Amino acid sequence: MSSIIQLLPDHVANQIAAGEVVQRPASVVKELLENAVDAGASEIKLIVKDAGKTLIQVIDNGKGMSVTDSRLCFERHATSKIRFAEDLFSLHTKGFRGEALASIAAIAHVEMKTKQDQEELGTHIVIEGSKFISQEVAVLPRGTSFAIKNLFFNIPARRNFLKSDTVEFRHIVDEFERVALAHSNIGFILYHNGSEMFNLPSSNPRQRIVNIFSGRTNEKLVPVKESTEIVEIEGFVCKPEFAKKNRGEQFFFVNDRFIKSGYLHHAVSAAYEGLLKDGSQPGYFLYLTVPPNTIDINIHPTKTEVKFDDEHALYAILRSAIKHSLGQFNVAPVLDFDRDANLDTPYNYENKEAVMPTVVVDRSYNPFADEKPSRPTSASFSSSPSFRKAEKAPVWESLYTELTQTSEEVEGFSFESEEVTGSLFNDNEVEQAVQKTYQIHKKYIVSPIKSGMVIIDQKRAHQRILYEQFLTNITVHHAASQQLLFPLMLYFNRSELDLIEEMRGALENTGFVFAEFNSDHIVISGLPVNVVESEVSILIEELISDLQQEVPDTSFSQSDSIAKSMARSLAIKTGILLTEKEQENMVNSLFACKEPGVSPFHKPTFITVSVEDLDKRFAI
Known part of the structure; x- marks a missing residue:
């Protein structure tokens, strides 16, 4: 009987691996941007056409690659970031997935240009569907340029599953913002269909947040800083009055890597207890630094979820740090046992003596007298107001005389009594017109x-x-x-x-x-x-x-x-x-x-x- 199990060809294996690595154009953007950051670049350009379906190009001024490295980087399980299995638990770089570039090259047309600083000439490589088309020597600036064209050209089924350009570009912007927020010391530029969407110069974390999320964001931010043996926390949280219904402005970074953590998010929400309306979400930009050997970043294929050794301590520290910052900057209500400055004596009255008030009484005033004095004294005006009584009050019963008559003549007008003599509707119609609907429990x-x-x-x-x-x-x-x-x-x-x-x-x-x-x-x-x-x-x-x-x-x-x-x-x-x-x-x-x-x-x-x-x- 012939054998059933057989090894897959490399191009088929690369296409299968691409299904895990590249879900959409934003996945390619994430991989290339992280590689550019690890290359030590100070400026990174991202050029996108048709939401990444036609072109994704990342240009950096990093250290570049040699001729041998430029060819090896497209091989499966080839990486410069780990040497031994133990290195997986002490990573200080972004990505280490060995099949990333190989998977991208398997489903797109790739053009790479790279040059090291000490070299006079660089390398220009063209790959189409895992097949090397050409490798030439070229005059290039320092750094690396990856151009990914016609994504999923050989897998039309995957291309048909892509959403509209608006949706796909929104995902690209999300990945771009995450990398840019994690590295405020690097300048980032994003072009889409020839238009400049972002131009982020090198700055500090606060300025980077303001540049990405509009100018008024600066008013929202409350700084958070805490340093312990377990974790170092820096960043910003948003004031409670700027809380939103959606969870857009929520970013966790662990060792400069964006992550998603429902556990840490609960810690932040607990710090806002009593400050937010129901359904509102706090905004935060928090940067956590922990020893690399205390986290495991391999529990999720996209590296957006991590596992901490001591989650309970991290939860308590994060919650306390945020609560302390909200109280320190008078955002949260706190108990204050100090003196109230409003009760202090004003500066102009500090050396003056108190003036005792004087009381003037009009001893000739008699509230039961029929008439007042014709000329009241000034003291009577200063003491209390007085009113002149009517000479003769009318008897109130006289106001209602002759009103019991059924009709009366007043200047030619006659007023009839309001006695109801009949009904316009019969009894059945009146009962039906009373009320047609009823409300129960206001629901x-x-x-x-x-x-x-x-x-x-x-x-x-x-x-x-x-x-x-x-x-x-x-x-x-x-x-x-x-x-x-x-x-x-x-x-x-x-x-x-x-x-x-x-x-x-x-x-x-x-x-x-x-x-x-x-x-x-x-x-x-x-x-x-x-x-x-x-x-x-x-x-x-x-x-x-x-x-x-x-x-x-x-x-x-x-x-x-x-x-x-x-x-x-x-x-x-x-x-x-x-x-x-x-x-x-x-x-x-x-x-x-x-x-x-x-x-x-x-x-x-x-x-x-x-x-x-x-x-x-x-x-x-």
Whole structure:
């Protein structure tokens, strides 16, 4: 019998490895940027076309590679960062994955140019699908340039799974920001389709955060610093009043490597206990430095999750450090037993004696006298006010005389008694017109029908009503807008502004009017009719958060996501008391919808209870 197991060819093995290393263009960006940082570069350029599908180029001024190294770097399990297995637990560099460049070269056209500082000439290599096309000597500047063209050209199935350019570029920006925040001493530039998106000069961590997340970010930051034998913590947390609904501005760096840790995030949230509203997320940029032998960074393929030796101690230190910073900078309420400066004697009155007040009394004043003195003295005015009594008060009973008559003539007008002589409606109609709907526990609306009754969830019903209204306005391009007397100015970071710019047309169709779009803020001069001015910032933040999580591809799905998010934010919440007219309007509007039975999130809006069901309940 012939053998079944056989070794795979190198190009097939590289394509399989590429599936683990390269999920999307952002994965290539991460690998190349980290290699450039490890090469000791002081300036790194990232050039992207068509969200990385056509071109991803990383240019650095690092130490470069020799002729032999430039060829070996594309071999599997070839790396300059480890020599022994023990080195995995004492890494001071970024990546060490040996198959990274080999995997990228297996699924793209790669062009590499590199030159060392002491060499006069560099090396120019071209690879297409793991196949070496050429290797030449060239005149090049110091450093390395990787150009990755036509990603997934030989794996069309993987290319078809890529999202839209907007979504893929958003992932590239995320990876770019993480590397740039971890290395503020390196200058970074990002170009997309010929336009400069970021130009970050070498600076300090605070300035780097401000350069990436707009100028007003500087007001939000509270410095955090703590040094122990277990960990050294530096960085910034955001003030509680700048907390957002989404988890965008949350960054952990361990030994200059971006990580995700729900355990450490819980420690930060615990430090904000009592300072944040329900559902709000704190922002933070925290840099942790720990001994390399106390962490394991190999538990996740993308190295974004790590395992700490002593997580409990790290949790307690991080929580205490943040709590201390919030209290130290008067962000959190603290007990203060020192004297109150407001109770101190002012400087101008420090050497003056106290003046005793004098009391002047008008001894001739008699409140029971019929008349006052004709000429009151000045003392009477200074002591207390006095009022002149009427010479003769009318008897109050006389005001109501002759009002018991059924009619009277006053200047030619006759007034009839208000005695009700009859009713415009019969008794049955009056009973039916008393009330058609009832509200239970400020949550459900009960309305009688012929077969029984309908119980409506007011929150879900209002979501369905608003959803169909907003979706109609977006698609029909017609909506009413209320102009603001004082325009609103709202600040956002660059990525959030790009997202708002992308959905600007849909928002304008719902009733928003944008007066200005600047590099770090927007100005809104008009709002939809059912939007309150105080809810605008919360509404847009929730909208951005929903779009970032769902990541819509097409214009229709984006319009649908906008309508859903706005409906969820503006819908009547549970616990709000509705008047009878509001209840009736809710019922009528719900059953005028195209799909009244379910909310935009596919949950039932009402249930029906028939008379037969009630009879069965009461059956003995």
